[in-house]
Amino acid sequence: MAEQPRGSVTLMDVAARAGVSLATASRALNGSTRRVGDDLRERVLAAARSLNYAANAQAQAMARGRTNVVGLVVHDIADPYFSSIAAGVMEAAEGHQVLVTLGSTLRRPEREVDYLVALRGQRSRAVILAGSRMDDSPVADALRREIDIFENDGGNVVAISQKQLPVDTVVIENRLGARDLATELVGLGYRRFGVLAGPDALLTARDRVHGFREGLGRSGVDLDPAFVVHGAFTRDGGHQAMSTLLDRIGELDCVFAVNDVMAVGAMAAAREHGLEIPRDLGLAGFDDISTLRDVNPALTTVRLPLEKVGATAFELVLSAAERTKPSTRRIKGEVVLRQSTRPSPA
Amino acid sequence: MAEQPRGSVTLMDVAARAGVSLATASRALNGSTRRVGDDLRERVLAAARSLNYAANAQAQAMARGRTNVVGLVVHDIADPYFSSIAAGVMEAAEGHQVLVTLGSTLRRPEREVDYLVALRGQRSRAVILAGSRMDDSPVADALRREIDIFENDGGNVVAISQKQLPVDTVVIENRLGARDLATELVGLGYRRFGVLAGPDALLTARDRVHGFREGLGRSGVDLDPAFVVHGAFTRDGGHQAMSTLLDRIGELDCVFAVNDVMAVGAMAAAREHGLEIPRDLGLAGFDDISTLRDVNPALTTVRLPLEKVGATAFELVLSAAERTKPSTRRIKGEVVLRQSTRPSPA
DNA sequence: TCTCCGTAGGAATGCGCTTCCACGATAGAC
DNA sequence: GTCTATCGTGGAAGCGCATTCCTACGGAGA
DSSP states (O other): OOOOOSSOOOHHHHHHHHTSOHHHHHHHHHOOSSOOOHHHHHHHHHHHHHHTOOOOHHHHHHHHTOOOEEEEEESOTTSHHHHHHHHHHHHHHTTTTOEEEEEEOTTOTTHHHHHHHHHHHTTOSEEEEOSOOBSOHHHHHHHHHHHHHHHHTTOEEEEEEOOOSSSEEEEEOHHHHHHHHHHHHHHTTOOSEEEEOOOTTBHHHHHHHHHHHHHHHHTTOOOOGGGEEOOOSSHHHHHHHHHHHHTTGGGOSEEEESSHHHHHHHHHHHHHTTOOTTTTOEEEOSBOOGGGTTSSSOOBEEEOOHHHHHHHHHHHHHHGGGOSSOOEEEEOOEEEOOTTSOOOOO | OOOOOSSOOOHHHHHHHHTSOHHHHHHHHHOOSSOOOHHHHHHHHHHHHHHTOOOOHHHHHHHHTOOOEEEEEESOTTSHHHHHHHHHHHHHHTTTTOEEEEEEOTTOTTHHHHHHHHHHHTTOSEEEEOSOOBSOHHHHHHHHHHHHHHHHTTOEEEEEEOOOSSSEEEEEOHHHHHHHHHHHHHHTTOOSEEEEOOOTTBHHHHHHHHHHHHHHHHTTOOOOGGGEEOOOSSHHHHHHHHHHHHTTGGGOSEEEESSHHHHHHHHHHHHHTTOOTTTTOEEEOSBOOGGGTTSSSOOBEEEOOHHHHHHHHHHHHHHGGGOSSOOEEEEOOEEEOOTTSOOOOO
């Protein structure tokens, strides 16, 4: 029953085997406004089954003029921040007959544009840009331009992070989260802060620094710019930035790393330097990466529901057709105090 | 210069604007055996640029009879094991004009078959099955059957993990790695072992347990089956399995978790139980997940070059055309002793 | 019995592109 | 100088499918 002509089975093969026309076979398999008689439909389905027919998605896309492909562009899929978002997207996509094409810029944000072009070539119905926006006008302009073209082609674009582009956006409240964190840390009695700030051009990093400074300011605490050290948004970046800070560590009582991955690097650097956390120094991160929840001492951080972020982005993709104006969803973080900062004085 | 008709620009638009035929426009843009005169080629390229032309990949796929899409199917993209492999794949794909479609089975291995069908519909030129094979005949049979069909359609399949299917495979030497680890642990003086074994049906987990037992055996040490606890292949699985073991922890001096993620969960469980590692108990993992390298105490583990695994898989995809027989690449792990086990007696 | 309408099935068209084939022109061989 | 390769170009077929349009058929109403 499962004879298999060499090469792909086409709808014509199915139709021939069922003894019906192409049109009928198509209608039987995909449903349509038109109805197909029960006997014929059965014949077609049986034929398709026995031939292991899988409709050629390219041909369907051509005929229908649309695809079921969604692009997901991240900066680094190995980074748990992005892989969590990706997991959220994949889970939301489950059962929606959508295929997700993954793009990884390898931390070169200008490559987002290349992926946008490639995904336009695929006639993707949407693309999710998961990475932080940059403070880099040439790149941003090129991206904006390419987004226009993509949308003009009928595609939908969803950004995650900052509302910087006129597209559907899942805004992550970095500023607010960092502000809350600062407030809590001051509440714990910390006063002299250092910040491992990430790349300055990365708006996610910058927003967190700004928010943190703002939160300190509201509590009447100053952040000395000399104690704000920039570095890569990675474990090694955190390690390195922390090492820089360690020269003057005596003047500090708490360090905020703008993400957990950096915080872990910083923790290692502190340990190598003989510092004990939180006894000698408080340390806080951002994101609450689940893989990192078991580091010891446990990181005080700002919890971001990253999988939900991904899922929300995907929902925006699905519902895009019903909207004419870009929509914004805000996702808030929640401060989680753990052992990497001293216990509450209460 | 950048006027943009609404909807997609087609090759016909480009040809018309350049005042040449469709055939010439196609040849100028994509190269071909036939050459196009310099002046005409320039005209075509200029037209394409000014119209923001991006070739319809679906149409190209139809006409050419092949695509540049490669599928990557993992069990859970949020798991650092898989996201590292994915990163390796993405990096290797860089610059090869290949688009990667991501599939996530959400830890339901039977869904691999569904993805295979979907990717066959896309006429993917290859698919990488990154997850462990299972000891589950119905599922394995269905998979084998679908792989046959996929390959008969001209696609190439690459598996990562066990050589269990007649396809190109990146074999991970789980057994060997676990054996070496056992030897080293015995060398450190440990004698009474417990194992957090993961799901029994998962061959990766099972191989590691077998290898570990084998290694112990070679050193004349027995592994009491009562101390082999199965559980999920996740952090929580490790935590839970460890909790089970903790009742009889007095009889053990070292625990091997079959992957790092479980080891970290186990470490948390031990800590909650008041045990100090490595003073009260040695603990070892497997994989050497980079995100987890900074846990404290640092994990003794078996380092797997996961990004290289992904990259190797991708290379197999690229070189598939030149082979007729399935090829196998073996990737070995390397024992890394760290602070979660006691220092060498030497 | 005849006409009209609703319906199921089939033929034909077109989606955007690659590529085979044909054609004319130019260059090289005799 | 004519004859045959060679090369650049255009024409047109066809990839696999959805869909529109058309036809044939059958039942209901007159």
